[in-house]
Amino acid sequence: MRVLCLHGHGTSSTIFETQLTAICEALDESMENEYIFIDGPVESDRVRGSYLLLSSGIHSQLIFGLAEAGMSEMVPGPFFGWFTGFTPNEIQASHDLVAEVIAEDGPFDAIFGFSQGATLALCYLLQHSEPPPVHFAVLFSCAGPAFSSDMSLSxxxxxxxxxxxxxxxxxxxxxxxxxxxxxxxxxxxxxxxxxxxxxxxxxxxxxxxxxxxxxxxxxxxxxxxxxxxxxxxxxxxxxxxHPSLTSTRVKIPTVHVLGQSDTAEVFAQAALCRNLCDARLVEQVEHSAAHDVPRKSEEVQQVVQAILAAKSEAELMGF
Known part of the structure; x- marks a missing residue:
């Protein structure tokens, strides 16, 4: 399975790779996979008060909620985002990069995104549905909304x-x-x-x-x-x-992963994002952390099982 991976705002492909370590290792036990991590087109400041990277041998983990004072030393930049504004042209620039990677390095079976990267994945799928660019998507902490580059909308x-x-x-x-x-x-x-x-x-x-x-x-x-x-x-x-503004829906299987301790704002946006996907093809997994990717063993397994189920559903659909 080949997967395109889109990081969150103010982080990087390297940080997202570390975030996904436990999930990727668990997936790799059942099949051969290749993960392509790319950086967003906009260099940015480090995300506020969120990440500290600790390495121990070949294993790494991200610790959340630590003081910003020490993070810049522990997590070297540069840091990136997919957009810093919401105009159609800015959204289109991020779409163009994703399209370029798919054209040059694809095809991909799936797209994994975290936070702003999950939002971008959803936007891209909503605007590129025929044919869909991937077979299924996994959206971690999708902190929407789904912005559009289509200037005819609204x-x-x-x-x-x-x-x-x-x-x-x-x-x-x-x-x-x-x-x-x-x-x-x-x-x-x-x-x-x-x-x-x-x-x-x-x-x-x-x-x-x-x-x-x-x-x-x-x-x-x-x-x-x-x-x-x-x-x-x-x-x-x-x-x-917005589900009330458009009838367009993502027509491939989607897995929505959300931390139970995330903010009310993110929960609200995540609900909007789910409702922009075909309800028959949606699976939601909640974990005990906040705005993060789960790393507890039992929660990792729940996500992996949901991913495998989405992959199987996509295969039944003929992908």
Whole structure:
């Protein structure tokens, strides 16, 4: 099995390879595999307060939640991301890199992504479905939303934006940032939400997540969009996939892996991401960590079994 692997924001292909060590070793017990890890196109700062790399012999593990002061010494850069803004052109640049790797180094049976890398994998699959570029996908801590490079998406909503809408978005993205969302209230998914509400809710959540992870300044982003709207530059306005805004779904098996101690914001976005996939082909696995890849033996085995089941399902579908 050949797998394309996409790391999270502010990390690197090397760090993601270390994160996946236990899962890859367990998968390798049942079949011969090749994992292709690539770096994102944008050099970035190290992700905020998340990773410390410890090596012991041939085994490595990532320890989370440690002080930033020591991390830069323990984890050498450079660090990368897939995008630092949400405009269609920025999303397209990351798609172009993935397409180039698939063309030059493929074909691939699967795509594994973590955090922003999982979001990119989902976006790419939503926009490249005929034929699908891989047979199945594994999305770890998919901290969406699924951004689109398709400038025709949500045009009516964007063209209808007025000053009050940007004020509301500014409040949702910044004034709420300190307290965060109510963990008991997920992002809306069903038919009871209007397209405009779905768009606003999804964008504001994306801005809060981007602000939390240090790769976007929410207030500045909203003002840039306001200026773009005034200048009639809608190509600079973000497009997102949302279950209420599009009927497009990922039509291959997907495994969604999520830490039980991750933030309410990530849980909400992960739910949106799952609902952009064919429900008949979705498998979810939860583990005891936070925004991480599981490494406890029993949890690794749960993920491996889900991966093998997705592979078998893809084979039954003729892939």
């Amino acid at each position: 045009c009516e909503i964007i063209r209808g934006f007025v000053s009050d809408d940007f004020d509301t978005l500014q409040y949702l993205a910044t004034d709420m940032e300190s307290s965060g969302p109510d963990p008991s209230v997920p992002l809306s998914i069903g038919s009871d939400i209007s397209p405009r509400e779905a768009f606003m809710e999804t964008i504001s959540s994306a801005l809060r997540l981007g602000g939390d992870n240090g790769f976007i300044a929410p207030a500045a982003a909203v003002e840039q969009w306001r200026a773009a709207s005034v200048a009639d530059r809608e190509e600079l306005m973000t497009r997102v996939f």
